[in-house]
Structures are given as C-alpha cells and as structure tokens.
Amino acid sequence: MSINADTVKHVANLARLNISDDEVESHTNQLSQILGLMDQLNSLPTDNVEPMTHAVDMLMPAREDVVVNGDSREILLNCAPDSEDGHFRVPKIIE
Amino acid sequence: MLSDPTTLTLAKLSELLKKRQISSEDLVNTFLEKIESQNPNINAYITVDKAGAIKAAKDADARLDAKQGEALTGIPIGVKDLFCTKGLLTTCASKILHNFIPPYESTVTSRLKAAGAVVLGKTNMDEFAMGSSNETSHFGVVKNPWDHSRIPGGSSGGSAAAVSASLCSATIGTDTGGSIRQPAALTGITGFKPTYGRVSRFGMIAFASSLDQAGPMTKTAQDSALMLQTMAGHDAKDATSINAPVPDYMASLNDGLKGRKIGIPAEYFASGLSQDVATVIEEAKKQFTDLGAELVPVSLPTTKHAIPTYYILAPAEASSNLARYDGVRFGYRCEDPQDIKDLYFRTRAEGFGSEVKRRIMLGTYVLSSGYYDAYYLKAQKVRRLIADDFKAAFAKVDLLLAPTTPDTAFKLGAKTDDPVQMYLSDIFTINVNLAGLPAISIPCGFDKTNLPIGLQLIGRPLDESGILSAAHAYQQATDWHTRSPIL
Amino acid sequence: MPIDPNYETVIGLEVHSQLRTKSKIFCGCPNKYGSDANTQICHVCAGFPGVLPVMNREMVNMAIKTGLAINGQIRKLSVFSRKNYFYPDSPTGYQISQYDLPIVEHGELFIDLPDEPKKRIGVTRIHMEVDAGKSIHEGIVGASWVDLNRVGTPLLEIVSEPDMRCSEDAGAYLKKLRAIVRFLDVCDGNMEEGSFRCDANVSVRRYGAEKFGTRAELKNLNSIRNVMRAIDFEVDRQIDLIESGEEVVQETRLWDANKNISRSMRSKEDAHDYRYFPEPDLPPLTIEQSQIDALNATLPELPDAMAQRFQDEMGLSEYDAGVLTACREMSTYFEEANQVVSEAGKKNAKATANWVTGELLGRLNKEGLEIDSSPVSAQNLGKLVALIQTGEISGKIAKKVFTHMFDDGGDPQTIVAEKGLKQVTDSSSITAEVEKVLEAHPDQVEQYRGGKTQILGFLVGKVMQATRGKANPAMVNTVLKEKLG
C-alpha cells in the first residue's frame, strides 16, 4: 500500500498537525515504507478470528456511585497556559 | 561508610539499611554526587530532585531507626519520566510537557514512596516512550554506559543507563513493545515486564494503552522481585488492572530450575540473529540444562507478523492518547495563536518531535475511514493469532527462552533516518506485549567488543514468580549480572 | 399534518438524556447542573496525562432500566469505543461512547395521537456516552472560555427508527420518551437546561418512493415546540427545493428559535472521520441475566401500564388516561386529587379526570403553566370535586369556586362558605321556591299538565335562577314533579 501527498495532508489535518511541504514529502515516503511492512499481514487468513482488543481477558469493573472528588479548579487551572476568571482561556472559537 | 555502596544490589543495600550500617541520607548523598559527576556524560536523568530525595531519605532513616522499615525503605531509585509525580516535573521527554508539574501521583510511584523508596529523580526516555534507542528525547540522547558512542536502547534508556552506571539502586520503566527488556539487554541489567494489568497504569502517561506495562529495572532478578512486590497489585483507579492476589515473590525465588520445561522458539533463532548473540545464547541454554531444566523445541509461527501488527495497533492507540496535548489545559502552547485551529496545529507541530508525529500520522491513517478494516481490524485479528501461538506453546512448556535483541547496542545515529530498520530492532520483544505476557531480560554475556547481551525468559500470564525464580537460579550460577561498565 | 399531499415526511430523532447519577460517569466528581465554572472537575474528567476512566455502576443500571422500559434487548456484552475529534470542550480529544455494540437494541415505544392511538415507533438503540464541556464565546474579548463542569456527565443517546411522519409524531414521541425517563427517575427531562436534548433527522420523499430522501440534521432544539416548528420549517424548505428543481444537501442545520428559521452550519472543512476504535482503557461490559431481572423487578409503573390501569380500574377513556400519564407530575397530581375524592367517600375517578383534563389543564394552558406549578394544589382540586360529589355545590358553582382558587388561592370549603355558595338542600326552602315559581307561571303549569312535559326544564331553570344556582337541581326536579302531580 503506498500513500500519496494528498492523503498525508488529509491525515495531518485529522491529527491537527501543521506540516510543511518538505515534511509532506518525507512523511509520504516514510509512511509508504512502513505501510509496505504491513502488507505482509494480508498473507495471513483471519476470516474467523475474533479481533483481540485487550491484552488480557477481563470484565469491566465498576465503582459505586459516590462523589469523592472535591473542587480542584485552582490546582488544575494552575497547569494551564492561559486562564481567566475560573476558565481555561483559548483563542476565539469561531463556530 | 562503605567505599562505594552505589554498585551494591538493592537487596544488599536493604540489608545494610535495616542493620543501620548505612543511613539512607548518606546513601542518597553518595548517589547524588555520582549523578552530578556522571550524568553529564550519560544524560540518564532529565530531572534530579535533590531536596525531595534528601527529605525522603531522612524520613526513611527515621522509619528504619524505629525498626519499621520495609525492603525498599531508604532505597534510592530513579523513575522514568512518564510516571506522574505530584509536584515534580514530568515531561515524558517531550517539549509538549516541558513544564508539566502533575497535581497527582501515579499509583506505582505512590506505592514505592509509601514503602519508603527515595526518588532521586526522573529518568530520560524516548519521547512518549516512542523509540528503541533513546534518541527521540527532547532532552537529548542517552548514552550507553558501556560505550558512549552507542545507544542504550529505548524507550526506558535513561532508566537502564542509570542502573547500569549505578546512578541509582533501581529504576522503574515501562514496556510497550520491549522498552524495559531491550534497553536492559543493551546495558547489561535485569529488566522485567510483568503481565499486562499486573501493575497499575494509573498516572503513567499513556503511549499505547492496551500494551503499556510498568516494571522494575534492576541489577538482579532478586532486586526485581523486591521492587515488583511493592509495585504490583490491583488498583481501583485502573479498570484494566488485574484483580488477583500478589504472591510472595521472595518466597519462591529459590525454587530453582529442576524439572522446569523451557521452550526454545525456533523463530527466534532464525536468520537476523547476530553471530555473537547466537553464540552467547547457546552457552546460556547449556547453563539452563546444567541447572536441571529441560529444553523443548517449540514454534511460534506468527512471530514474523508481530512488527507490522504492533506498528498498526500501538500508533493507532497513541494517535488517540496524544490528542489531549492541545495547548488548552496544560503543557506547551505555541506563541500567539491566531485562532483555535492555529492553537492546535502549531502547538502540536512544535511540541511533538518527529518520531511522535510519524506515529500519530500512522495511527491516524490506519484508523481513518476506509482503512480501519484493512489495517486496524486485521492487526487485531493477527494479535489474537499471536496470543494463541503462545497459548499453544505454554500448553507444553513452563517458560520460553530467547534472545532479547537480535544484536548488541548500535551506534548513535545509525538508524535515525530509517524508521523501518529501527522498528525491526524490537522483533523479539514485541509479541510478548501483544500477548500481554510477563517476560524478563537478564544479562547473559558480551559480544567481541564487550557490549552486553540479554536473554529473555517469557512466562505464562501472571507467572511472575516462575520467571523470577528461573532468572534468579541462572544468576546464582553466573556472574554476568555483576559486571559493571567502567565510567 | 401533511404539508403537501404529494410528499411524505420521514423523521428520526436522536435524544441525549443526561442521567441523574450522583457522580460523573468515569470519575468521582459531582454530577450536577449550575455550579460555578470548573468547580466540579478533577484530573480525570479534565483529561490530564496518565489518568484513566472507571465506570460508574449506577449509570449501567440506569441504562438497563431505560432499555427495559422501552422493551429493548439488553446486550449481555457491550463495548465502549473512542470517538475521536478535536474540540476545546472535549478534553481528551475523544468521546468515550458506544459504537457497534451498544447496551440496548431493538426497543419501541407507543405514542398517542388523537386520530391514531398507540402508534409504534421503533427505538434502534440506546448507548452510553460522556457529555462534553462548554465553550463560552459571548462577551469575551478576543478569546473563548472553556468550562469543563459538564464533561463526564453520563448520557444515554436514544436513537429512534425513522418511523415518524410529521411533527406531531415527533412531539408525541418526545413527550412519551420524556415521561418514561421521568417515571424511571433516571433523567429530569429538562429540555431548556439541556438535560434532555434532541436532534432531528428530517427528509421528504414523494409518496410511493422507496428510497428515503436526503436528510438534514436539525440541532439546537431546546423545547418540544421548537422541535416541531423546526421540522415543519424543514419539510417546507425541502419540498420547496425539490419543487424548484434543486437538490437537498445532507447537512447540519441550526434552529433559530427567535427568527423561526434554521440555518446551515458550514459543513466542516474535513468531513467527519471519527476514527472509532474500542476503548483500550475499559474492558468489555458484561451483564448477567440476574442483574437484568433484579432491575426489572425495581421498575416503577410506567406511563403505558398506568394508562391501562386508569382505563381498566377507573373507567377512564383512553384519551384521558393518555393525557393523565403524559408525565409523572401529571399522574401524581391526578392520583393525589382522586385520593381526596375517594376519601370523601365518593369514588368518582371520571369526575376527577374531567376536572384535571378539562378545567385545570385548560386554564394552565391559557396561563402557560406546567402542572407542577399549578396554583391549585391536587389536594384542593380533590376537595372541590368531592364537594360536587357530595352535593354541596353544583358543577356550575364549582366552576366559579375553581376560578377563585386559581386566581386567589385558598381551599374550596372556605371559598364556598365565605361567598355563600353552598348548595341549598333544605327541602322546605326548595318547596317554598317551587311554589312561588308555579304561582308565577300558571300558563306553563297548564301546558305541563296538558301533556307537554318538556316544559319542566323551563320551570327548573326558573327555580335555579331564583336561588342563584344554589338549589340542588335534583331536588328541584323531584319537588316540581311532585307538585305538578
């Protein structure tokens, strides 16, 4: 499977990564190479194989519905690059 | 005060601490001095927490004086910089977290601290644990203490180098595709990846959630047993944590190898293995037989599919796990973003290094519309086949023995421009993660240029005891693990 | 209501229902509405590095109960997936949701329309997911703010089959679904506050066409009224497009309730590609039959069952029973009022029902009030009906009393006493009034005796007029007949 520059740009957009023209080229080459490695899987028949989503078979544990966390607004906002009046502050979002 | 306590095993230091023949504070100061002089050459630490370590050492001494010490009380350790440590910089070796001070503590480090272990600092690693050579760190490459022109392995390269160079007594690393075992092998130490779910992932910055597992990196199997005893166990904060009792690893450590059936997977000895590694592993196999084990040939036919399977699944999960680094709530934010789109695109492009970006791209691609079935779903199915291979082998044998890596440490920069070659260096470690199994790497010899070689023992799910006792038996009969690099 | 007889409308609804758990779905933060920004967040819901989700048991129970209430199949094994998209109010960059294996499938509910009772609407699926936070744009110069309080609120997404054919269907479906979640006490059903949100998928096709038309997704519908209006607007818009030879494009449209129009949300630059994959941090969710059985045993009486009981045991009409079980507040009101009537020794559920659905709802409607803010309490309405049943006041007087109760408050007995409205049941005073009337109308008496018995009504009316409505009409009748021989 090879991959072209448009696909690389599309993927970079989905992944929210700015990408220069040089990078488009290097990503195109490298991803094509890596994807080439993956094509070998096609030789393996897997029609009736159950996909494995977790490393170990286990069941979902659940917690009781109790409130345990207090208010950590100031502590978390302290980590933020920008905050204002109790909010995380970001550049204007245009809908 | 002993001449150089830093080269002693954790078990030995623990004994000396308990007997009060040494104080934790003195020990910590000795390590700190050594870090100060040696770390600039090796770059094993990103952050050294001098004040925190000395305070913790004093607390440990008080506890030891009161005869309330445990095995780890007062032991100076290093922590891979992807475990969140409350109040202490945690970067994951990435620019995007260059200023992140977590307001919470990972379960593993909180257990170690509660047992009295003293955190000296945060060890270097490949950025977001993505790499096999520790060359992708935003904070610079880590050098192999055995040869400063060579890589220490990755991604827990800083942790491995720190133990190898005796810049701490033990460290914790994480292993997603070999990131504990491979650097352990390349730096001549013991590195143990437990069963997936044995050790809590809470507070461990995620790379690939269904593969990541934390484990100890130490001088000996016995030291790993002591570390794991405290690290392991169910954690209600991690839904994938196994809810099963943790056995007493020290109690079974001397169980020996008599009568144990050890499988030798043919595929691990096929072409690609370097001559020196092949020779050394042959020697080790003989040693295991001498110790009473029965070697049985087995086959894991899907071995060759592990790399492509892994490089679909791990980047896919990573692409999603790394979406939270957006410059909104923590970490790096690009200068003067024009709008929200600019904030995202530039923060991420500037904050992530090239290997991380490559994997995000790859992971995004294999999950994207039209490719999911061909790549992601296919890889999940092959993952099942790989796990089934191991299951079949473990119906016949108790353990598997294999080389940890096909070759010894390569030169810095040798593979940085060739991701595929880089990825292939994990060929012997990756399937273990895909199957969720426990495995250890222990030193078993050296190549002609005096670079360490590692041997891998893979066990059944939750059979950490069996692996540790086998490794311990080997280390009782050999002295490879006692060799240290000359600094 | 068919807008153009040549076209058929096809509507499917997606409802997001916020569950009333105490804590959030994956962390221990409180799940409540209206706190100061970011005061109920922790490192887990705020998506900090290294944190992990742990499932809230009660959410699963609520999802199962809702599934049982709509006759859905509860999956014994369901799976959480990640839906990946970037937005500042989604801190992890993905929403934990269910995708191909939701907890409930193949449900149904029945809507009551005046001309089509018990119309079946299929419910394709119900799945569990987390809510996002809020971005705030207005009034902030050069920036937006992010409030993560709502992140991690447990949501049920309830997806209907495209079984609805007009806005009335959609309104009735939402009312019934809202009644169910309220009866179950899993959601407060408040559309204005956003705890019960609806998106509508609307398309039109020519009658007889097999394929569905291209659909538009309508959003920002914060009341049932707005849902219905937006659908009507959209149907008109799509038919106009088709009639003028243009094409309907698949898009998301936002309803503007002030202008009564919808506008297209600029289609996102990148087509949605959510890259769903199984959530590796959460093992599959398995549910035992015993858990389902236990929850089934705790289900309260639901609207349809209650309506049936009202018909079977109280003799109410199907329509009245439907109206009285439209929401929990309504049925509670009715049952409380009816209890008062019964306690007065005069069982008459039909009379109570008539008063609730007629006089009370009529007046509430006029004033734009909901049943739970009725100025007349269920107790007082019950007392009023009891006064009629015991013959203390006539129905006509009762309407006057009701008006006083609604406008000025107070209980009916006091009002009757204070205003002197008590019905005259004293036979001697009625006899006296009857005699006066007979004396004053000799011609009519003559006619009655001559066989024109229908003249009796006129005479009764005269007696009632003379007593200003207070005489007991039944007694007036008896006495008159007696005197007329």
Ligand SMILES: [Mg+2]
């Ligand atoms: Mg949804």
Ligand SMILES: [Zn+2]
């Ligand atoms: Zn929270």
